[in-house]
Amino acid sequence: MQPLTRLGGHPDRTKTPGVETNTGPLGHGLPVGVGIAIAGQIDQAPYRVFVITGDGELQEGSNWEAAMTAGHRKLSNLTLIVDRNRLQQGARTEDTVSLEPLADKWRAFGWNVAEVDGHDIAAMIPLLDGSIPRERPLCVIASTIKGKGISFMEDQASWHHGVPSADQFAIAMKELEA
Ligand SMILES: Cc1ncc(C[n+]2csc(CCOP(=O)(O)OP(=O)(O)O)c2C)c(N)n1
C-alpha cells in the first residue's frame, strides 16, 4: 500500500480521478472495459470507455477474448492505449513472449490501430478526444520509454517495481526539473 500517493503501483478508484476499476491482476482491465462498453452500446449512452494496458500484460489470454468480443460487436465507444515500453516485469517483452507484429494482431481482431510516440501528448490528443468518427474499437499503440528523463531508470526492467533511495530520489528530481 502506498498511502501518500494517488498514483500507486496498482490503480485505485478511490484515489485516482477517472479510474473506475481497480486492477492489478493482469488481463482484467480490458475485459471489464469491454463489458462497460457493451452496456453503453446497448443503452445507446454517450459515454466512452478508455483502458490502459501494459505491453507485457498482453501476454494474458483474457485480453484476446476481450479483443475478439470488442471487434465482433464493433465497440466504437472503446479506446485501448497500450503502453509499449517493450519491457515487462523482469525482461524485454520480445525475449519473453514476443508481441510483434502487434498492430497486425489488433487489426486481425477487427480493431482500428494508431501507432504513436506515447510521450507526444499533442499527437495523442486527437486520437482520444473523439474528433475522429469511427465504427470500430481503437487500439493506440503508444511507444514509451520506461523511466523517461531519469538517466539511471530509462529503459531498465528492474524499475518495474524499484523503489528509489533518498539519494536516487534527489538525483531523479534534479534531472526531471532540469
Ligand atoms: C495475472 C497476473 N500474472 C502475473 C502478474 C505479475 N506481474 C505484474 S506486472 C507484470 C509484467 C507486466 O508487464 P508490463 O505491463 O509491460 O509492465 P511494465 O512495462 O509496465 O513494467 C507481471 C508478470 C500479475 N500482476 N497478474
Ligand SMILES: [Mg+2]
Ligand atoms: Mg511494459
